[in-house]
Amino acid sequence: EAGVAQSPRYKIIEKRQSVAFWCNPISGHATLYWYQQILGQGPKLLIQFQNNGVVDDSQLPKDRFSAERLKGVDSTLKIQPAKLEDSAVYLCASSLGASRQTQYFGPGTRLLVL
Amino acid sequence: AQKVTQAQTEISVVEKEDVTLDCVYETRDTTYYLFWYKQPPSGELVFLIRRNSFDEQNEISGRYSWNFQKSTSSFNFTITASQVVDSAVYFCALPSGSARQLTFGSGTQLTVLP
Numbered sequence: 001e002a003g004v005a006q007s008p009r010y011k012i013i014e015k016r017q018s019v020a021f022w023c024n025p026i027s028g029h030a031t032l033y034w035y036q037q038i039l040g041q042g043p044k045l046l047i048q049f050q051n052n053g054v055v056d057d058s059q060l061p062k063d064r065f066s067a068e069r070l071k072g073v074d075s076t077l078k079i080q081p082a083k084l085e086d087s088a089v090y091l092c093a094s095s096l097g098a099s100r101q102t103q104y105f106g107p108g109t110r111l112l113v114l
Numbered sequence: 115a116q117k118v119t120q121a122q123t124e125i126s127v128v129e130k131e132d133v134t135l136d137c138v139y140e141t142r143d144t145t146y147y148l149f150w151y152k153q154p155p156s157g158e159l160v161f162l163i164r165r166n167s168f169d170e171q172n173e174i175s176g177r178y179s180w181n182f183q184k185s186t187s188s189f190n191f192t193i194t195a196s197q198v199v200d201s202a203v204y205f206c207a208l209p210s211g212s213a214r215q216l217t218f219g220s221g222t223q224l225t226v227l228p
Contacts, residue, residue: 042218
């Protein structure tokens, strides 16, 4: 069974530029999560989708971050404009359902904002 | 609020030594799950185990074992006869919030020296 796919794996941009990350969850997984992991810290949730609806985006900086999962399968996370403090690893995870289900993570996208 | 504490920031052992990684948690939930994930240098979070708060029996999987003690709110992870390939950051996590997103500890960097 294929795991969670993410692209690109690495991205370097200058501040104020925009960037987009893509995630394809495990087939059949209804719940999709985007986490931000700053160096030396544990991942922190940005947004959670159940199918194509947003369950929780309370930690998403909505002035610059946006995410969508239009067809309830793959998802895109966008940052516009990027700031230096956005440098982090962006992890996508998926699970069969939200409640107490195991989350499986993709390889992440390492973003460096100069 | 949910909280996960991993007090050991870094641990270094020599190959074949046993090592225990500590995890202490806080939760107001009466039933809950606890997770351990491994993050090797490649960056992907690898699921290791999920335990239900109802089940306090120790679990063993090969060289890995977990000790769950509800009375002390701890869920410790032991690697027996450590190997160089065990070098990674290990995270303990607890679902939180109405959407059950994972709250991670800050992680323990384990280095196994040959």
